[in-house]
Amino acid sequence: MTSKKIIERLNQQDWFVKCETAHEVALVLNxxxxxxxIWFSGRKASKFAPELSTSPIFIAKQHHLFKKRIGHTSCASFCKCENITDWFFEELRK
Known part of the structure; x- marks a missing residue:
């Protein structure tokens, strides 16, 4: 179960989480x-995982995406928003 604090932050705009492993991707998607x-394509977050052949993967929620949608990229320059990676994984440990 994800904490209310994490859910509130994920529902805000302009963030990204850098994932180095399939496990980290799964944590973010859960x-x-x-x-x-949901993904920009409309699929549930749990129904699709980005290809990890090129790592890291950046999962992002940006203002140009629809309100409740996320996207991913392997290019950090795409993510012109706040890096919440350290915060996110630290909050999960609490």
Whole structure:
């Protein structure tokens, strides 16, 4: 179960989380699922995982995406928003 604090932050705009492993991707996607966020394509967060052949993967929620949608990229320059990676994984440990 994802904490209310994490869900509230994920529902805000302009953030990204850098994922180095499939486990980190799963943690982010599970939290996004709990926050009722879906992929830009419309799929549930839990139904699609980005290809990890090129790591890291950046999962982002940006203002140009729809209100409840996330996207991903392997290019950090795409993510012109706040890096919440350290905060996110630290909050999960609490």
């Amino acid at each position: 939290a996004c699922l709990d926050a009722d966020l």
